[in-house]
Amino acid sequence: MYVKEALMSSKPTRRTFLKGTAATAALAAVGTCSLGAWQAQRAEAADDSAKAQGPSLCNGCSSKCGLIATTLGGRLWTVEGMEAHPYSKGTLCGRGHGAAQWAYSDGRLTQPMKRQNDGSFAPISWDDAFAEIGAKVQEIIAEAGPEALAVIQDPRPSGKYYSKRFMNALGSANVYTHAAACNLSKESGIQEATGATNFSVDFANTKMVVFIGRSYGDGIRPSSVKSLAGAADAGARVVIVDPRLNNTGIFATDWVPIKPGCDIALLLGIANVLVTRDLYDHEFVEQSCTGFPEFAAQVAEYTPEWAEGVCDVPADTIVELAESLAAAAPACAIEPSWRAAFGCAYQNSFETARAVCAVNALLGCWGQKGGALITSSPKAGDLDPVKFPKVPEPAAKRVGDEEYPLALAGTGTNLAVLNGCNDGTVQGVFFYNSNAVQGYAQPAMWRVAVVAAKLVVAIDVQMSETALASHYVLPECTVLERFELPEFIGGKKHFAALRTPIIERVHPDTKSCDEIFTGLAEACGVGQYFPFTVEELAEAQLATVGTSVEAVREAGIVELADPGFAFGTPVFKTPTEKFQFTSAKVAEAGLNPVIGYVPRLVEPAEDEFYLVGGKQGIHSHTMTLNLEALNAISREYGLERLWMAAADAAELGIADGDTVELSSSEHTGTVTVKVTERLKPGVLFMPTHYGSTSPYLTRAQGFGLNMMDFVPLHLEPAVGSTMSQEVAVKVRKVEG
Ligand SMILES: Nc1nc2c(c(=O)[nH]1)N[C@H]1C(S)=C(S)[C@@H](COP(=O)(O)OP(=O)(O)OC[C@H]3O[C@@H](n4cnc5c(=O)[nH]c(N)nc54)[C@H](O)[C@@H]3O)O[C@H]1N2
Ligand SMILES: Nc1nc2c(c(=O)[nH]1)N[C@H]1C(S)=C(S)[C@@H](COP(=O)(O)OP(=O)(O)OC[C@H]3O[C@@H](n4cnc5c(=O)[nH]c(N)nc54)[C@H](O)[C@@H]3O)O[C@H]1N2
Ligand code: SF4
Ligand SMILES: [Mo]
Numbered sequence: 001m002y003v004k005e006a007l008m009s010s011k012p013t014r015r016t017f018l019k020g021t022a023a024t025a026a027l028a029a030v031g032t033c034s035l036g037a038w039q040a041q042r043a044e045a046a047d048d049s050a051k052a053q054g055p056s057l058c059n060g061c062s063s064k065c066g067l068i069a070t071t072l073g074g075r076l077w078t079v080e081g082m083e084a085h086p087y088s089k090g091t092l093c094g095r096g097h098g099a100a101q102w103a104y105s106d107g108r109l110t111q112p113m114k115r116q117n118d119g120s121f122a123p124i125s126w127d128d129a130f131a132e133i134g135a136k137v138q139e140i141i142a143e144a145g146p147e148a149l150a151v152i153q154d155p156r157p158s159g160k161y162y163s164k165r166f167m168n169a170l171g172s173a174n175v176y177t178h179a180a181a182c183n184l185s186k187e188s189g190i191q192e193a194t195g196a197t198n199f200s201v202d203f204a205n206t207k208m209v210v211f212i213g214r215s216y217g218d219g220i221r222p223s224s225v226k227s228l229a230g231a232a233d234a235g236a237r238v239v240i241v242d243p244r245l246n247n248t249g250i251f252a253t254d255w256v257p258i259k260p261g262c263d264i265a266l267l268l269g270i271a272n273v274l275v276t277r278d279l280y281d282h283e284f285v286e287q288s289c290t291g292f293p294e295f296a297a298q299v300a301e302y303t304p305e306w307a308e309g310v311c312d313v314p315a316d317t318i319v320e321l322a323e324s325l326a327a328a329a330p331a332c333a334i335e336p337s338w339r340a341a342f343g344c345a346y347q348n349s350f351e352t353a354r355a356v357c358a359v360n361a362l363l364g365c366w367g368q369k370g371g372a373l374i375t376s377s378p379k380a381g382d383l384d385p386v387k388f389p390k391v392p393e394p395a396a397k398r399v400g401d402e403e404y405p406l407a408l409a410g411t412g413t414n415l416a417v418l419n420g421c422n423d424g425t426v427q428g429v430f431f432y433n434s435n436a437v438q439g440y441a442q443p444a445m446w447r448v449a450v451v452a453a454k455l456v457v458a459i460d461v462q463m464s465e466t467a468l469a470s471h472y473v474l475p476e477c478t479v480l481e482r483f484e485l486p487e488f489i490g491g492k493k494h495f496a497a498l499r500t501p502i503i504e505r506v507h508p509d510t511k512s513c514d515e516i517f518t519g520l521a522e523a524c525g526v527g528q529y530f531p532f533t534v535e536e537l538a539e540a541q542l543a544t545v546g547t548s549v550e551a552v553r554e555a556g557i558v559e560l561a562d563p564g565f566a567f568g569t570p571v572f573k574t575p576t577e578k579f580q581f582t583s584a585k586v587a588e589a590g591l592n593p594v595i596g597y598v599p600r601l602v603e604p605a606e607d608e609f610y611l612v613g614g615k616q617g618i619h620s621h622t623m624t625l626n627l628e629a630l631n632a633i634s635r636e637y638g639l640e641r642l643w644m645a646a647a648d649a650a651e652l653g654i655a656d657g658d659t660v661e662l663s664s665s666e667h668t669g670t671v672t673v674k675v676t677e678r679l680k681p682g683v684l685f686m687p688t689h690y691g692s693t694s695p696y697l698t699r700a701q702g703f704g705l706n707m708m709d710f711v712p713l714h715l716e717p718a719v720g721s722t723m724s725q726e727v728a729v730k731v732r733k734v735e736g
Helices: 014-030 035-045 094-104 126-144 157-170 183-192 222-233 249-250 263-274 284-289 292-299 304-311 315-328 347-360 414-422 443-452 515-521 536-544 549-555 582-590 626-635 646-654
Strands: 053-057 066-072 075-081 113-115 119-123 150-155 175-177 207-211 238-243 254-256 333-335 426-432 455-460 472-475 488-490 495-497 557-559 609-614 644-645 659-663 668-676 681-687 728-733
Touching: 053 549, 066 094, 075 094, 075 549, 094 626, 126 150, 126 284, 126 426, 126 455, 126 472, 126 515, 150 157, 150 414, 157 249, 183 347, 183 515, 207 263, 207 315, 222 238, 238 249, 238 315, 249 488, 263 292, 263 304, 263 347, 284 347, 284 609, 304 315, 333 347, 414 443, 455 515, 536 549, 644 646, 644 659, 646 668, 646 728
Parallel strands: 150 175, 150 426, 207 238, 207 333, 238 254, 426 455, 455 472, 609 681, 644 668
Antiparallel strands: 053 066, 066 075, 113 119, 113 472, 488 495, 495 557, 609 728, 644 681, 659 668, 659 728
């Protein structure tokens, strides 16, 4: 279907889209202080002597874009995107502007808190909190060993270093990221096929790109939006495969509505056409791949007609897409995607990621101009072992790795902690910058699990749902109030950037990540592994890549030694050193080693719907909903609404703005409906930022629904992802 037809009802244009982004940014910037104060500051802004500027990195999401902050008389005035940073390229998204107000937010934690027997929280001093946590940790180690301790963190520059070092120093290997609720299946699948965990599209030279449930216009990274806009302007064909016409539609030529969780059938149908009609790249397949004969034999079954029956995309469309891709090859690619369609969504997410890689292999586009690029990342070298003592390797393996062998070494599956709390193997859990309880699997299940643990500690800036379920809540100062370790950024070029403090701490009783983990380590008896400051460690790390804190602070970002990227077939870092249509590790994990079909798990009954989720440009996950300006935008535009296709609404007698009851096997809630032509009938779309239950987050609590409440707790076999969209729901109009 052509995008223009489908956009008829709303008719946004590229100009209004970009204007909208700018308006959002301006509104959010105002939110850094009250309007009156802002106007007073404007007058003051004329006086340059009160102004100061410094570089930092946004914490609005894991992209960590470079920003330049300006203060007026010591108070934050504006933030702008850093030109030289490869992710911001001079622009911050609306969330970046909104999250900059965090330092002054009324929803902040200002001192350590301890949960009381009645469930309420009371202040506790840092010394007492550290001492009590230290004693509990010792008790757990004495009774169950250090392998009963775990940390879950959303990787931030200091956070990923300190949380891992702390856990390892205690003797535990149980370090997990958010990945099992984000992109674990996708990265694991890409790794089994290519040896790398991700790749990028060479937009500057591409002729055709296919997005499988990835929306640059909603799940924003400024540089991605810019590169796609450039490709669209240059005339590239941009195909969106999505049950919903998402906001990337503005840059797209085609919308292919698809049945959720069935993208793998479309991809295998395309592969079938490429193989059976001899449209694939023989040279690449013969010289750089392993397992092609087995794949070709299996893919013969996946005809376009078969694929149509599974994913509801017409066979003709599948053939046309395959032929057009072959004609554009190698300057074309299936984009790697991120979360929604196969990051952690379905029983077949891992296999869908492998199928994406297989189509790109048939097109011979790996490493080619306009194709799929694998690039490298820099990292710090070895440090002086006297100043930065090495932490011994923990004796026990990480909990969950045996059951989920396809979970990546760098991430693990955080749901092993949930299971571990339930069966007693995990008894002490630390959360850093993570709202696992609200977002990583069904919240009710997380709550049951953490109640069973002897010690739960959350390090956060606000009373998140995870903090609410913890025994101790330790308040971190916000991002513009702290210094962090260097962030190393990979790609065609390599960079190092830093978070440097821009403003004084607004609440003196808050601490930074390094101070908190160093304090915890001392209290737990492993302080000997932390005999350095974060500044000393940053300096030592940067020295190993030929730069310094001063140089990065001065320039905002420093380009490192040229990694020597060149177009051409890459060396695949798989065990076979080839692109793998078959994988021995996948066979060992008990799955089909040859890339092939796996169905979705949950199929809606006749009177049920598919439920899919997605991001909105002005919110990040669960964390930004309570911020004043961003919350106000959501309320102004009714962004919490559930999308329903016009045909379904007509059939059920539901009108735009009606309230409905949504229910699954797990949960029931009410929400307002947005009726739209931009959704495939039979599918409901829910934005994923809503439904906070923390009474401390007064603007967010009770506003909209949280999709994770509706999804049963089940993990993707062998991978351990959360399967965030394996659910069927019912909907009915609520009178009144
Ligand atoms: N505004 C904003 N931007 C962000 C973030 C954020 O929180 N907010 N977070 C960042 C992070 S960590 C991530 S992981 C990325 C996520 O980036 P994306 O994965 O792009 O994010 P989503 O918006 O969740 O999903 C994109 C689209 O997938 C569609 N979709 C859902 N299910 C299916 C399916 O089964 N098949 C197909 N084909 N499509 C499907 C949805 O309708 C949606 O339009 O965004 C990053 N950028
Ligand atoms: N309901 C729901 N669940 C989701 C998603 C969603 O959109 N909705 N998205 C999924 C995806 S793609 C991902 S990547 C994960 C992300 O998972 P998380 O990284 O856990 O992201 P958030 O849910 O935003 O929670 C971040 C937590 O960090 C806290 N925080 C913010 N700033 C700071 C800081 O400076 N220091 C510290 N210590 N804490 C801070 C916030 O208050 C919040 O409690 O969630 C996944 N799960
Ligand atoms: S994409 Fe937006 S929220 Fe994320 S780091 Fe960049 S500016 Fe901040
Ligand atoms: Mo994510």
